Amino acid sequence: MNVKLSQREEEFLDFSLNGAMGKVIFHVCAPLALYQSLAQLFKILDSLMAAHISPAAVSTVSYLSQVNLALSALGSGLAVGAGIKISEAYGAGDQELVKQRVSSLFALCALMGGLLLFVLAPLAAPFLRLMRTPEEFILEGSLYFILELFGLAITFFNHVYISVERARGNSSRILFLNMAVIVAKLALTAWFVYGFGSGINMIAVATVLSQGLLMAAGIVNLSQKGNAFSFSLHKVSFRKNVIGPMVSLSFPVIVEKIAFSLGKVAVNSMSVAYGALTVGALGISNQIGGITTTPQNGVQEGGSAIISQNLGGGKPERALSAFWWMLAVNIGFGAVFMSITLLYLEQISCFFAKNHEEFSRMIQEIYRFEALGAIPLGINAAVQGLLYGFGKTKTTLIINFSRVFVFRIPVLWALQRFTSLGSVSAGIVMGVSNVSIGILSLGIGIYEVKKIRHQAKGYRAHNPLTNGAI
Numbered sequence: 001m002n003v004k005l006s007q008r009e010e011e012f013l014d015f016s017l018n019g020a021m022g023k024v025i026f027h028v029c030a031p032l033a034l035y036q037s038l039a040q041l042f043k044i045l046d047s048l049m050a051a052h053i054s055p056a057a058v059s060t061v062s063y064l065s066q067v068n069l070a071l072s073a074l075g076s077g078l079a080v081g082a083g084i085k086i087s088e089a090y091g092a093g094d095q096e097l098v099k100q101r102v103s104s105l106f107a108l109c110a111l112m113g114g115l116l117l118f119v120l121a122p123l124a125a126p127f128l129r130l131m132r133t134p135e136e137f138i139l140e141g142s143l144y145f146i147l148e149l150f151g152l153a154i155t156f157f158n159h160v161y162i163s164v165e166r167a168r169g170n171s172s173r174i175l176f177l178n179m180a181v182i183v184a185k186l187a188l189t190a191w192f193v194y195g196f197g198s199g200i201n202m203i204a205v206a207t208v209l210s211q212g213l214l215m216a217a218g219i220v221n222l223s224q225k226g227n228a229f230s231f232s233l234h235k236v237s238f239r240k241n242v243i244g245p246m247v248s249l250s251f252p253v254i255v256e257k258i259a260f261s262l263g264k265v266a267v268n269s270m271s272v273a274y275g276a277l278t279v280g281a282l283g284i285s286n287q288i289g290g291i292t293t294t295p296q297n298g299v300q301e302g303g304s305a306i307i308s309q310n311l312g313g314g315k316p317e318r319a320l321s322a323f324w325w326m327l328a329v330n331i332g333f334g335a336v337f338m339s340i341t342l343l344y345l346e347q348i349s350c351f352f353a354k355n356h357e358e359f360s361r362m363i364q365e366i367y368r369f370e371a372l373g374a375i376p377l378g379i380n381a382a383v384q385g386l387l388y389g390f391g392k393t394k395t396t397l398i399i400n401f402s403r404v405f406v407f408r409i410p411v412l413w414a415l416q417r418f419t420s421l422g423s424v425s426a427g428i429v430m431g432v433s434n435v436s437i438g439i440l441s442l443g444i445g446i447y448e449v450k451k452i453r454h455q456a457k458g459y460r461a462h463n464p465l466t467n468g469a470i
Contacts, residue, residue: 005095005228012169013090016306017313025299025325028306031171033298033333035178040294044287045186048351049193050200057200058352059276060141062283066264067131068148071120073257074112075156078105081250083163084308084388090167091312095228100242102164102228103235108243109160113153121149131262132269136276140200147204154211161218166305168229177217185210252393256400263404267429270412274423281362282426284352285370288345288363289430292337292374293381296330300385307389316456320449323386327445330378338374341367366427373431376438383445390452399441407433 005013016024050058082105089097120127124146128138165174188206192198224230237243271278303326310319341348345364353360380399387396411432415425 016309029299029302031175032302033295035175036294036298040290059280060137070261075159077254077257078250079159079163080253082246085246087167087308088312091309098228107236113156117153151208181210181214252397256397260400278423285366289370296378296381300381303385304388327382330382334375334378365424369427369431373434380441383441403437407436
């Protein structure tokens with residue numbers, strides 16, 4: 001059977017490789033940034049509903065969400081690395097390799113999700129203790145965690161599916177499908193919490209059901225016979241040339257995401273010394289900060305796909321121009337959203353704290369420091385998009401490892417050991433780590449841009465027909 005692209009996919013590839021880069025960035029990244037922003041807004045509303053149950057409930061959910069993120073890094077990390085190689089093959093016009101990589105990626109994802117569920121579901125409580133989860137959170141959240149594991153197995157598939165759709169330029173489809181999932185999740189959570197007075201376990205059930213909708217849509221969209229981006233059992237291959245580049249590129253990303261999430265778990269565990277409310281306040285502060293960082297991450301995801309497509313098409317300088325657009329847009333997002341969240345911080349914190357003045361004060365104290373990282377994190381996201389697109393995932397591993405294990409945990413340890421600042425220390429450490437990682441990323445970005453330009457000159461010298469391809 002011949003493997004081919006649809007007319008729309010052929011048109012998008014030509015647009016990505018030859019269209020005005022500003023328009024390409026807007027076309028691909030705008031829906032992703034909008035989706036990420038709306039997803040964060042609905043995540044905040046989800047936390048508000050958890051807060052309606054009790055402050056202890058929102059603290060439990062905030063803590064366990066970091067454990068779940070560490071586990072979901074297996075799927076999301078694989079999706080990032082594999083998506084880059086799929087985009088590269090797409091840009092190079094090798095549709096047979098696209099088909100093989102897409103099919104093999106889903107097979108690998110299914111194996112990973114099933115194994116995770118089989119091993120951890122029966123051992124939930126011991127595993128949470130291994131993660132140094134406070135007993136009060138284990139008591140309230142063990143069943144919640146088990147239910148989230150089922151959602152995680154589905155999410156593995158969804159991460160990979162979204163990565164494939166991003167590679168083929170279907171940002172609008174990603175937006176619409178995920179918005180449907182978000183609305184379903186929010187509606188179900190509201191129904192369970194406000195309608196039935198349920199606890200946090202039903203919040204996890206809402207997650208499983210809503211993620212199942214996206215999985216069903218993905219299965220339908222991947223069933224197109226003959227299309228390069230559809231799944232075929234016959235095309236599943238674990239040969240080195242098919243699966244090897246995806247795994248080798250994904251492995252540093254997986255390690256990076258797991259380490260980052262476990263680092264946040266460690267910070268939450270250390271913050272328990274200031275009381276369970278501090279953990280909840282830190283989680284809420286992170287979510288407010290996400291109003292700024294999530295659209296930046298959407299630009300990073302779309303931009304890295306554009307970069308890898310242009311590299312596959314033999315246009316390294318054009319790939320570099322995508323980075324400059326990403327950087328400008330992310331700095332703009334950082335400045336605008338930081339200003340808005342700080343201006344309305346008191347009102348935002350009151351939504352979460354209800355009439356709990358101490359909780360509201362904690363949220364505000366922590367976030368004022370965390371907000372300092374809005375622009376530096378935008379720089380960090382753009383640089384990581386550049387590195388992902390060029391396949392330099394080992395460097396992104398160093399960046400994200402440093403963010404938590406150099407600039408965050410040691411700083412919090414020092415604040416706890418040598419000061420009596422109390423819960424505000426959680427905010428100080430967020431500000432220090434976010435600003436520091438922005439500075440580190442800027443230095444790495446300058447170095448990598450110079451290196452890429454030098455390599456691009458060498459590429460033009462050996463390929464004179466590409467001169468002028470910007």
